[in-house]
Amino acid sequence: MDHAVKICGLSTPETLEAALQAGADWVGFVRFAKSPRHVDLSLGQRLSALAKGRAGRVVLLVDAEDAAIAEAVTALDPDLLQLHGHETPERVAAIRSTFKKPVMKAIGIAEAGDLAALDAYSAIADHLLLDAKPPKTPEALPGGNGLPFDWRLLTGLDPRLSFMLSGGLNPGNVAEAIRLTKARAVDVSSGVEVAPGVKDSGKIEAFIKAARAAYAAPVS
Numbered sequence: 001m002d003h004a005v006k007i008c009g010l011s012t013p014e015t016l017e018a019a020l021q022a023g024a025d026w027v028g029f030v031r032f033a034k035s036p037r038h039v040d041l042s043l044g045q046r047l048s049a050l051a052k053g054r055a056g057r058v059v060l061l062v063d064a065e066d067a068a069i070a071e072a073v074t075a076l077d078p079d080l081l082q083l084h085g086h087e088t089p090e091r092v093a094a095i096r097s098t099f100k101k102p103v104m105k106a107i108g109i110a111e112a113g114d115l116a117a118l119d120a121y122s123a124i125a126d127h128l129l130l131d132a133k134p135p136k137t138p139e140a141l142p143g144g145n146g147l148p149f150d151w152r153l154l155t156g157l158d159p160r161l162s163f164m165l166s167g168g169l170n171p172g173n174v175a176e177a178i179r180l181t182k183a184r185a186v187d188v189s190s191g192v193e194v195a196p197g198v199k200d201s202g203k204i205e206a207f208i209k210a211a212r213a214a215y216a217a218p219v220s
């Protein structure tokens with residue numbers, strides 16, 4: 001995951017191709033019906049096949065039952081499962097063992113106390129994703145809300161802890177986010193869109209370019 005860039009919520013061949021051409025390390029496909037980025041199995045399968053061998057393919061799931069995970073795994077053949085709901089450490093372990101796929105667990109951060117969850121998940125999940133905790137409004141999604149959290153909360157973390165950062169990142173703030181948090185990897189969805197669920201190829205390219213430049217810069 002070192003210096004990796006993930007573009008999530010891709011739902012057209014054109015924007016997927018833009019992400020791949022710009023050098024995305026990971027591309028994400030959302031399997032969550034309430035999201036404007038949700039892809040049905042047939043579209044997900046097509047997009048995932050286009051990305052095979054060119055970037056890691058991530059399927060994002062939210063509190064999914066085994067049957068829903070099974071159909072997504074069969075159709076999309078992902079390289080990584082992103083669990084973005086309230087999955088307990090036991091559930092994460094069970095999904096990992098049942099589906100024989102690496103798992104990235106999203107942990108919502110809003111205050112220092114939320115970092116306690118890192119201990120419980122770091123021994124079980126293959127990767128950790130630190131995302132903004134969703135606002136407590138009825139329309140908020142479990143993620144993909146385009147809202148950042150206070151990155152200063154992460155400055156005391158053990159520098160050996162590897163995590164992917166998300167939540168409100170965009171081409172204009174990703175360099176500062178990397179510099180401040182020392183995140184080994186970054187993930188974006190809303191920040192490369194022109195409307196919810198509508199990705200923009202230019203913004204995708206700009207995001208990847210900005211993240212690459214930040215990772216190439218000397219550490220301060």
Ligand SMILES: O=C(O)c1ccccc1N[C@@H]1O[C@H](COP(=O)(O)O)[C@@H](O)[C@H]1O
Pocket residue numbers: 008009028030032035036037060062084129131141142143144145146147166167168169187188189190191
């Ligand atoms: O993108 C979605 O629609 C989504 C739905 C449900 C859970 C997570 C979702 N996306 C993930 O949320 C974070 C932050 O996204 P944003 O850049 O703030 O829009 C990111 O990890 C996405 O993968």
